[in-house]
Amino acid sequence: xxxxxxxxxxxxxxxxxxxxxxxxxRAVVAAKPAQDAKEFLEFKLYAALHTCDQVRAQxxxxxxxxxxxxxxxxxxxxxxxxxxxxxxxxxxLFEAGSVRDAxxxxxxxxxxxxxxxxxxxxxxxxxxxxNPGGTGKAGLEAWFEEADQPxxxxxxxxLRNGTTHRHVVRLPEQFQWKDAGTDKFSFTSRVxxxxxxxxxxxxxxxxxxxESGVCALLVESLKRLAEVEPPVR
Numbered sequence: 001x002x003x004x005x006x007x008x009x010x011x012x013x014x015x016x017x018x019x020x021x022x023x024x025x026r027a028v029v030a031a032k033p034a035q036d037a038k039e040f041l042e043f044k045l046y047a048a049l050h051t052c053d054q055v056r057a058q059x060x061x062x063x064x065x066x067x068x069x070x071x072x073x074x075x076x077x078x079x080x081x082x083x084x085x086x087x088x089x090x091x092x093l094f095e096a097g098s099v100r101d102a103x104x105x106x107x108x109x110x111x112x113x114x115x116x117x118x119x120x121x122x123x124x125x126x127x128x129x130x131n132p133g134g135t136g137k138a139g140l141e142a143w144f145e146e147a148d149q150p151x152x153x154x155x156x157x158x159l160r161n162g163t164t165h166r167h168v169v170r171l172p173e174q175f176q177w178k179d180a181g182t183d184k185f186s187f188t189s190r191v192x193x194x195x196x197x198x199x200x201x202x203x204x205x206x207x208x209x210x211e212s213g214v215c216a217l218l219v220e221s222l223k224r225l226a227e228v229e230p231p232v233r
Contacts, residue, residue, distance in 0.1 A: 019223070104126050
């Protein structure tokens, strides 16, 4: 089976990472903290794209079909496929949401801000040290300041936090009528995901938007970080 081509999403990210590292001293970039952070960011992004592909591939198998033929109703559902879909969506939310922590760790390492890896608010602390007066933009604001976050990112974090700490992600189905004649018809489901305020949207639409959004925001953040003046130590 041919593998999906992610070059359109990944190439700009890789270029932005390289451009950021090029602005920092070679000794800092070559040191273990920076190399570990770079590897961690790349892994989290690749894992998010991989699980996103798996969710897409799983959707047809996880769909439920209701039908009627010769006066009898039929229900076709693969419970194992549905369970796998829940696991994959949970994994996608975790990996995509973790990109936030990974980009903060990269900034922490390459700017040598000195925030401990164990710090529970590492990202916000790194942001404060890179932009102590809060008057400029350090490149991390959209990841850690809710007021700067686009709606899709707030929804991603809300779903990730919910399924990690509170309850299984909700994936209800909406059925679409398919008429094959006067005595035979069916309803084929389309899986949805929570969109906030009691509303839902197609899961396919959500993951497509989150996938492209994470990559685009990461590129924007890395480019802005490359323009940041290192904090005085």
